[in-house]
Amino acid sequence: MEDIINLCKRRGFVWQGSDIYGGVAGLYDFGPYGTLLLNNIKAEWRRSNVQLKENYVEIDSAMFKEPKVWVASGHVGGFSDPLSECRVCHARVRVDKELGKIGVEADEKMSDTELNTLWEVNNKSIKCPVCGKIDWTRARMFNLLVKSNLGDFTDKGESPVYLPGEACQGIYLNYKNIIDTCRIKVPFGVAQIGKAFRNEISPRNFLFRCREFEQADTQYFVKPHENEKPYQKIKQERFDWYLGLGIRKENLRLKQHTHLVFYANDAWDIEYNFPSYGFDEVEGIHDRTDYDLTQHMKYSGVDLNYVDPVTKEKYIPWILETSAGVGRMFLAFLADAYTLEELADGATRTVLKLDERLAPIKFAVFPLLKNKPELVKKAREVYAKLSEKFVCEFDDNGNIGKRYRRQDEIGTPKCVVVDFQTLEDGTLAVRDRDTMAQVRVQLEELG
Ligand SMILES: [Zn+2]
Incomplete structure (x- = not known):
């Protein structure tokens, strides 16, 4: 993972947020190649979850919401992490997490007493990661919502609004608008990609646990008790999506939750085997019953019942949710593509074997020699032509071998070389990233 993080910094995929001020923990900025990769992942996600599905629509809701939304969702009351403080430092x-490290299972759904009993019994063997002493306070719940003062002009912070603790709430809030305007019938799905913010005490593992991150969610609204079949289907589809974009099967698994929140029917995680971190969640797939809509009906006072246009049956739809961390997907695709290869001459090359659809740059165009104006001119023409359809890069700097290495490192599937033969017969030398084999083709044949 350290190598991957270094590559991210060195080649402009991801940088620490506010880098020149020393950086802020849990915040990351995506650089040029990272932004391209991120956008390609989101585009593939949209293609699969919206474009290819007749009964799915996509929305983009405001991040700030009426603060009651977060009361209804349970985030104000219960969206908390159990923390303990070292009395020494x-x-x-x-x-x-600390209990987990010594093999004691604990999670956020345990009661305060249950958790503290476990904590007191076991914390005698847990050293403070900062000072190394063992002297812990009682565990206390700490709310993760990030507050702001939008619309509060008193400067006292008395009526805070919250940044989204999760992106999906916007879908529930617009469920009625969607039904009223989109000629859509249950079952139907709503997709949204949005930012979320959490006051993580210990952000860690690079893009894995951040304070600001992006989520790609779908909510599928079904008739009550008609959840089981679509749930299995959605679960399989989401799993296959990763495999279809090149994730190796041995690095991906589905894991069922052992502790369910009280309203949930079922919950699974798609886990990726991250280098250094091991298997951990990339996406959650949740069978949530009617909890979300019922809560918002209760707190907003608006009737969110659905009336079947044919049978006139009235009900609150149940919701099947898929919720992926976009940064986690990014990291999984990057980690799976990251390859160190030994070449015939004993040298090594770093290659990102990204699926072509995800690769930041699709074609890199080189003139064979920088100091031959006729080659450079022709290469510029090829670059301009290809750029109409693809994200391309022009490079005439250094020898061809070095240019190939630079493109390998960012995952460019094809390098296109304009050489002397191009001037004679119009063919281009096209070199494949993975096999390093070359073929000669006409410009029109590319892509
Ligand atoms: Zn300490």
């Missing part, structure tokens, strides 16, 4: 740790 005041460092704070996540109690559930």
Whole structure:
């Protein structure tokens, strides 16, 4: 993972947020290649979840919401991490995570008493990660919502609004608008990609646990008790989506939750085997019953019942949710593509074997020699032509071998070389990233 993080920094995929000020933990900025990769992942996600599905629509809701939304969703009351403080140096740790490290299972759904009993019994063997002493306070729940003062002009912070703790709430809030305007019938799905913010005490593992991140969610609205079949289908589809974009099967698994929140029927995670971190969640697939809409009906006072246009049956639809961390997907695709290869001459090359659809740059165009104006001119023409349809890069710097290595490292599937033969018969030398084999083709044949 350290190598991958270094590559991200060196080649402009991802940088620490506010880098020139020393950086802020849990915040990352995507550089040029990272932004391209991120956008390609989101485009593939949209293609699969919206474009290819007749009964799915996509929305983009405001990040700030009426604060009651977060009361209804349970985030104000219960969206908390259990923390304990070192009495010696005041460092704070996540109690559930520290227990996990010594093989004691604890999670955020346990009651305060249950958790503290476990914590007191076991924390005598847990050293403070900062000062190394063992002297812990009682575990206390710490709310993860990030507050702001939008619309509060008193400067006192008395009526905070919240940044989204999860992106999906916008879908529930617009469920009625969608039904009223989109000629859509249950069962139907709504997709949204949006930002979420959490006051993580210990952001860690690069893009894996951040304070600001992006989520790609779908909510599928079904008739009550007609959840089981579509749930299985959605679960399989989401799993296959990763495989279809090149994730190796041995690095992906489905894992069922052992502890369910009280309203949930079923919950699974799609886990990726991250280098250094091991298997962990990339996407959650949740069978949530009618909880979300019922809560918003209760707190908003608006009737969110659905009336079947044919049978006139009235009900609150049940919801099947898929919720993926976009940064986690990004990291999984990057990690799976990252390859170190030994070449015939003993040298090594770093290659990102990204699926062509995800690769930031599709074609890199080179003139064979920088100092031959006729080659450069022709290469510029090829570059301009290809750029109409694809994200391309022009490079005339250094020898051809070095240019190939630079493109390999960012995952460019094809390098296109304009050489002397091009001037004679119009063919281009096209070199494949993975096989390093070359073929000669006409410009029109590319892509
Ligand atoms: Zn300490």
